[in-house]
Amino acid sequence: MSTASHTTDHGHDHDHDHGPARGLSRWILTTNHKDIGTLYLLFSLAMFFVGGAMALVIRAELFEPGLQVVDPHFFNQMTTLHALVMIFGAVMPAFVGLANWLIPMMVGAPDMALPRMNNWSFWIMPFAFTLLLSTLFMPGGGPAGGWTLYPPLVLQTGSAFPFVILAVHMMGASSIMGAINIIATILNLRAPGMTLMKMPLFVWTWLITAFLLIAVMPVLAGTVTMLLTDKFFGTSFFNAAGGGDPVMFQHIFWFFGHPEVYIMILPAFGVISQIIPTFARKPLFGYASMVYATASIAFLSFIVWAHHMFTVGMPLAGELFFMYATMLIAVPTGVKVFNWVSTMWRGAMTFETPMLFAIAFVILFTIGGFSGLMLAIAPADFQYHDTYFVVAHFHYVLVPGAVFSIMAAAYYWLPKWTGHMYNEKLGKLHFWLSVIGVNVLFFPQHFLGLAGMPRRIPDYALQFTEFNMVSTVGAFLFGFSQLFFLYNVIQTIRGGAKATDQVWEGAEGLEWTLSSPPPYHTFTTAPEIK
Amino acid sequence: MGTREALAVANRRMVRRLLLLTAAMFGFGFALVPLYDVLCEITGLNGKTNGRAVAAVEPMKIDESRTVTVEFVANLNVGAPWEFAPRVTRMQVHPGRFYQTHFLAKNLANQPMTGQAIPSVAPGLAASHFQKIECFCFNRQRFQVGEGKEMPVTFRIDPDLPPDVRTVTLSYTFFRIDDAGG
Ligand code: HEM
Ligand SMILES: [Cu+2]
Numbered sequence: 001m002s003t004a005s006h007t008t009d010h011g012h013d014h015d016h017d018h019g020p021a022r023g024l025s026r027w028i029l030t031t032n033h034k035d036i037g038t039l040y041l042l043f044s045l046a047m048f049f050v051g052g053a054m055a056l057v058i059r060a061e062l063f064e065p066g067l068q069v070v071d072p073h074f075f076n077q078m079t080t081l082h083a084l085v086m087i088f089g090a091v092m093p094a095f096v097g098l099a100n101w102l103i104p105m106m107v108g109a110p111d112m113a114l115p116r117m118n119n120w121s122f123w124i125m126p127f128a129f130t131l132l133l134s135t136l137f138m139p140g141g142g143p144a145g146g147w148t149l150y151p152p153l154v155l156q157t158g159s160a161f162p163f164v165i166l167a168v169h170m171m172g173a174s175s176i177m178g179a180i181n182i183i184a185t186i187l188n189l190r191a192p193g194m195t196l197m198k199m200p201l202f203v204w205t206w207l208i209t210a211f212l213l214i215a216v217m218p219v220l221a222g223t224v225t226m227l228l229t230d231k232f233f234g235t236s237f238f239n240a241a242g243g244g245d246p247v248m249f250q251h252i253f254w255f256f257g258h259p260e261v262y263i264m265i266l267p268a269f270g271v272i273s274q275i276i277p278t279f280a281r282k283p284l285f286g287y288a289s290m291v292y293a294t295a296s297i298a299f300l301s302f303i304v305w306a307h308h309m310f311t312v313g314m315p316l317a318g319e320l321f322f323m324y325a326t327m328l329i330a331v332p333t334g335v336k337v338f339n340w341v342s343t344m345w346r347g348a349m350t351f352e353t354p355m356l357f358a359i360a361f362v363i364l365f366t367i368g369g370f371s372g373l374m375l376a377i378a379p380a381d382f383q384y385h386d387t388y389f390v391v392a393h394f395h396y397v398l399v400p401g402a403v404f405s406i407m408a409a410a411y412y413w414l415p416k417w418t419g420h421m422y423n424e425k426l427g428k429l430h431f432w433l434s435v436i437g438v439n440v441l442f443f444p445q446h447f448l449g450l451a452g453m454p455r456r457i458p459d460y461a462l463q464f465t466e467f468n469m470v471s472t473v474g475a476f477l478f479g480f481s482q483l484f485f486l487y488n489v490i491q492t493i494r495g496g497a498k499a500t501d502q503v504w505e506g507a508e509g510l511e512w513t514l515s516s517p518p519p520y521h522t523f524t525t526a527p528e529i530k
Numbered sequence: 531m532g533t534r535e536a537l538a539v540a541n542r543r544m545v546r547r548l549l550l551l552t553a554a555m556f557g558f559g560f561a562l563v564p565l566y567d568v569l570c571e572i573t574g575l576n577g578k579t580n581g582r583a584v585a586a587v588e589p590m591k592i593d594e595s596r597t598v599t600v601e602f603v604a605n606l607n608v609g610a611p612w613e614f615a616p617r618v619t620r621m622q623v624h625p626g627r628f629y630q631t632h633f634l635a636k637n638l639a640n641q642p643m644t645g646q647a648i649p650s651v652a653p654g655l656a657a658s659h660f661q662k663i664e665c666f667c668f669n670r671q672r673f674q675v676g677e678g679k680e681m682p683v684t685f686r687i688d689p690d691l692p693p694d695v696r697t698v699t700l701s702y703t704f705f706r707i708d709d710a711g712g
Contacts, residue, residue, distance in 0.1 A: 113541045152608070176552055184544040188537060218552050222559025237563060240648045241607065241705030248566050252559060313654055 020520055028123070031115035032520060033100045038417075039122050040097030041410075045486070047089030047129065048403075052479050054082035059441075059475035061458050062468050075458035076144035077136065083147035087264065088171045089129050091398070094406045095267040096121075096178045099206050101417065103182060105511040105518065106200045108191025108527045113184035121177035128170035135160035135167075146456060148253060149224065151238040151246050155231050165228045172217045179210035179217075186210075191510075193529030197291070200509050201284065204291050205270030208298045212259045212266070215302075220256040223249065247312050254305035262301045265365075265397060266294060268405035269336060272358050274509070275412050276340050279355035280347025281506040286339040293332035293339075300329045310381045319378040326376035330369060337366055352504070353427030357408035360400055360435050368396030371446065386456075389449025395442045399478075400435070407434075407485065414489065415503045419517035420496030426488045433481035440474030592626035593689045599623075600687070603701035604633060610706040611639040612673075617680070625689040632680045633666065633702065637673035646670050647702040656698045659688035667702060 020026050020035065030036060057078045061069045070078070100118065104111055112118045135142040140158010143149070157164065186199070186207045199207075226237040227249070236242025238249045269290075277284045284290065306314065306322040314322075340362050349355070371393040375381050384390060407430075415421050444467035449455075453464045460468065499516040514522055600623050602616035613636040623629050637643050647667040651657040662668075666681030673679065687698065 114545065156608070180545055180548045180552075183548060184541050188540050188544060214548060214551055215555050218556035219559035219562075222556050226560075226563075240650075240703060241646055241707055245566075245570075248563065251566060252562050255559075255562065313652065315655055 029119070031111070031119050033104050033112045033115070033118065034417075034518070034520065036112075036118050036122050037097045037099075037101030040093045040100060040125075043122075043125055044090050044094035044097060044406075045489070047085050047093070048482070049486075050133070051082050051085035051090055052482065054078045054085065056475060056479050058082065059472040062460070063472040064469070065460050065462055065465055067459055070458070072458045073141060073144060076146075076456065077142040079456050080143045080146055081132070081136070084132060084143075084168075085129070086398075087147065087260075088168075088175075089125075091264050091402050091406070092175060093125060095206075095209075095264075096175075096182075098202075098267065098271070098406070098409055098413075099178075099182050102413065102511060103185055103203055103206060104189070105514065105522060106203050106509055107186060107189060107194050108510050108523045108529065109185060109189035110521060110524045112181050113189050114181045117177050118181050121174045121181065124170050124174040124177075128167045128174065131163055131170070132167040135163050138163070148250075148257070149227065150253075151227060151230065151249050154227065161231060162228065165224045168224050169221055172221045175213050176217050179213035182206055182210040183214075191523065191526035191529055197288065198529065200270075201273035201287070201290055202267070202270035205266045205273075205294050208294050209263050209266045212263050212298055212301070216256040216259045216263075219252060220260075223252040223256070226252075247309070250309045250312065251305070254308045255302075257308065258305045259298075259301045261394070261397070262297060264402045266298065268361070268365075268402045269294065271405045271409045271412075272340060272361050275354050275358040275408055276343050276362075278412075278504050278506040278508070279352060279358070280344045280349050282343055282347045283508075284339065285342035285345075286335070289335055290339055293335040296332045297329060300325065300332070304329060307376055307378075307381070310378045311385050323376055323378040327373060330373055333369055337362060337369075352411075353422075353424060353431055354408045354412035356428065356431045356435075357404045357411065360431070361404045361408065364400030364404070364435075364438070365397055368393055368398075368401055371396060383452075384449060386454055387449035388445045388453045388455055391455050392442050392445035392449055395445070399442065400438050404434075410485075410489065412504075413511075414492050415499035416511060416514075416516050416518070418493050418496075419499055419515075420492050421499050422488050422492040422496065426484055430481055430484040430488065433484070434478060437474050437478030437481055441471055441478050442474070444468075444471045444474075590626040590686070590689060592624055594624050596625055596689075597622050598625060598687055598691065598695070599697045600629075600685075601697060601699040602631065602633070603699060605701065605703040607703055607705045610645065610704050611643070612636060612645060612704055612706075613638060613678075614702075614704045623687060625687045625691055628663070628684055628686045630664075630682055630684045632682050634678065634680055635671065635673070635704065636678035637676060640675055642675060643673050643706060644670050644708050645673065645704050646707050647704050650701045650703070652699045652701065653695060656691060656695050659691040660698060660700065661686050661688060670707065 020032065021029065027035065027039060030039075055078075057070060058075065061067070061075055100112065103109070132142075138158060138160040140160060142160050143154065143157050143164045145154035145157065155161070186203060190199070196204075226235070229235040230237055230239055230244070234242075236244040238244045238246045240246065273284055273290060304322060304326045306318060307326045310319060310322070344359075351359075371389065375384055375390065375393055411422060411427055448464055448467050448471075451464065453460050501515050502512045503516060504512075510523075510527060511518075513527070599620055601620045602618065604614045604616050606612060606614055613634070615634050617632040617634060621629060621631060633647075635645070649662075649665070649667050651660050662683060662685045664682055664684035666683065671679065671681065683700075685700075691698075
C-alpha cells in the first residue's frame with residue numbers, strides 16, 4: 001500500500017517530462033506500456049467486430065439450404081478471413097494488450113523492457129490487417145482456401161496471394177517482437193523480491209506463451225515463404241510434379257498450428273486464475289501445480305500436431321502415437337480445471353460480471369476439451385474430421401474459452417485502467433445474452449457434425465436445416481449482444497462511478513495497490529515485495 | 531545509474547539470444563523439409579514410390595499361393611488438358627512375377643504439351659514393396675496437338691509385402707510442365 005502513494009507522488013514531481021504527449025502523436029509515438037496496451041485492446045475490439053461481421057455473413061448463408069446470400073467463392077473468402085482476423089487480429093492482440101497493461105504493474109516494473117520495439121510491434125498490426133482486408137478487393141478476391149492455407153488449393157488464390165503471405169509475415173513479426181519484449185520484461189524487470197514462484201499466474205502463463213510464440217511463429221513464416229517460392233520462383237516444396245509433397249505442408253503448418261491454439265488459451269488460463277480467487281476470496285488452489293501444468297501443456301503441444309491430419313494416411317504407429325500424446329494433454333488441463341473448482345469450493349463467492357464470465361469459461365471450455373478428446377480418438381476422427389463437429393469443438397474452446405476470458409479480463413481490470421466502474425447491470429445483461437447466444441450458436445453444430453455435415457461448404461443437405469437455423473439464430477443473438485459490451489466499455493472510459501484503488505474486495509496483487517486509474521508512470525522506483 | 535546501465539546490457543543480451551532462437555526456429559522450419567523426406571524415404575510412410583527403375587532386377591521367388599489385387603488410378607492436376615486413364619482398373623497378381631499394363635493419355639489442347647506423371651502407392655507401407663522396371667513416369671512425355679499415347683508400366687510386387695495387405699493402389703497424377711522446357 002505504501003508503494004502506491006509513493007509512486008503517485010513520484011509521478012507528480014516529474015510531470016513536465018513524464019506525462020503523456022497531446023493529440024494524435026501521443027498514440028503514434030508512444031512507448032508507454034499503458035498507452036500501447038490500450039492501443040492493442042482497441043485494435044482487437046475493432047477486429048472482433050470485423051471478424052464477427054464475416055461470421056454473420058457465413059451464418060446468414062447457412063440459415064437455409066441452397067445458395068441465397070452470397071456466392072460460394074465469397075463464402076469461402078469469408079470463412080478464411082474470419083479465422084485469420086479472429087486469431088491474429090482479435091484474440092492474440094487482446095492478450096498482448098493485456099500483457100502490456102498488466103505485466104509491468106504485476107511485477108513492479110516501470111515499463112516494458114524494450115519500449116521502442118513495443119511501439120513497432122503494435123503499429124505493424126494496423127498495416128498488416130489493412131493489407132489482409134484489402135485483398136477482398138483484388139482481382140480474384142481474397143484468400144479462399146481456409147485459414148490453414150493448404151496447397152495446392154491456396155496456390156489458386158488470385159492477385160491477393162503474395163499480399164496474404166506478406167500480411168502473415170507482418171503479423172508474425174509483430175508477435176515475435178511482442179514475445180521478446182514480454183520475456184525480457186519478466187526475466188529482467190521484476191521488482192526485487194518478486195521471485196518467479198511469486199509471480200501472478202497471468203505473468204507465468206504469458207512467459208510460457210511468449211516462448212511458444214518464439215518457437216513456432218518463425219516456422220509459420222518459413223512455411224508460408226515456401227508457399228510463396230513454390231508459386232513464384234519454381235521451387236517444389238509442396239509440388240508433387242517437382243518431387244515435393246503437399247502433405248509435408250500440413251506437417252509443418254500444424255507444427256506451428258497446434259502450439260498456436262495453446263498460444264490462444266494459456267493467457268486465458270492466466271486471466272481466469274487471477275479472477276476466480278478474487279471473487280471466491282480465497283488464494284488460488286495449487287499455485288505451483290498450475291505453473292507446472294502450464295509448462296507441461298506447452299511442452300506436449302509440440303508433439304501432438306498430427307492429430308489434425310489423422311486422415312492423410314499415416315501408418316498405425318503414427319496414429320497411435322499422436323492419439324495417446326493428444327490424450328495426455330487432457331491430464332494437465334484437467335489439473336487446471338480441478339484447481340479452479342477447488343478454489344471456488346467453500347469460497348465466499350460473489351457473482352460480479354468478471355466472475356460470471358470466468359465460471360462460464362470453466363464450464364464451457366471443459367465441454368470443448370471433451371469434444372477435443374473425442375476428436376483425439378484416431379478411428380473416430382475419420383468420421384468427425386472436416387465436419388461441423390470440429391467447428392463446434394474449436395469454437396467452444398475459443399469463444400466461451402479464449403474470448404470469454406478476454407471479456408472477463410476487460411470487466412475485471414477496466415475500473416483499474418479507467419478509474420470508473422462499469423455498469424454492472426449492463427455487464428450482467430451482456431453476460432447472459434452472450435452465454436445463451438454462444439450455446440445456441442455452437443451446441444447444435446456438434447449434432448450437425450456427428451450427422452456428417454462438412455465444414456466450409458455454403459450449401460447442405462435438407463436434413464441439416466433445423467439445426468442450422470437454430471445455430472444462425474444463436475449467432476445473431478451472440479453477435480448483437482456484443483454491442484452492449486461496446487457501449488459499456490465506451491461509457492466506462494468516458495465516466496462513471498469512481499473506482500477505489502483495490503476495486504474488488506478480494507483482489508490481491510501489486511496492480512491493485514496503485515491508484516485507479518494508475519498514474520502514467522508507475523513503479524519508477526521498485527515496490528517492496530513482502 | 532550503474533544498475534540502469536547493467537539493465538540495458540542485460541536487456542540487449544536477452545534480445546540477442548531471443549533473436550537467435552527466432553532465427554534458429556526459422557531455419558528449423560526449413561530443416562523439417564529434408565528431415566521429412568529422409569524419414570519418408572527410409573520408412574516409405576507417405577506412399578512415395580520410386581520415380582526411377584529399380585537398380586538391379588534380381589529374380590525373386592514367385593509366390594503362386596498368394597494373390598494381391600493391384601488397382602490403377604489416373605488423376606489430372608488442375609489445368610492439365612489431357613485425357614488420362616488406365617487401360618484396366620485392376621489386376622490380380624502373384625508377388626514376385628513381372629506384369630505389364632498401360633495407361634492412355636491424349637493431348638486435348640491446341641498446342642504441343644509436355645507432361646510428367648507422378649506415382650504414388652497406397653497403403654503407404656506398400657510403397658517400398660512396389661518395384662517398377664519400366665514406367666512412363668520415369669520420363670517427361672511430349673505430346674503433339676491431338677496426339678494420343680499408350681504408355682507402359684512394368685512392375686512386380688515384392689513377396690515381402692506385409693501379409694495383411696491384399697490390395698495395393700497405384701495412382702498417377704499427370705502434371706503439365708511446359709514451362710520446364712520439355
Ligand atoms: C483437451 C484438449 C484438446 C484436445 C484433445 C484437442 C483435440 C483436437 C483434435 C484431435 C483436433 C482435430 C480434429 C480434426 O480436424 O479432425 C482439434 C482441432 C482443433 N482444435 Fe483442439 N483440442 C484440444 C484443445 C484445444 C484448445 C484449447 C484449442 C484452442 C484454444 C483448440 C483449438 C482447435 C482448433 C482451432 C482446431 C481446428 C483447426 C482447423 O482444422 O481449422 N483445441 N483439436
Ligand atoms: Cu491441435
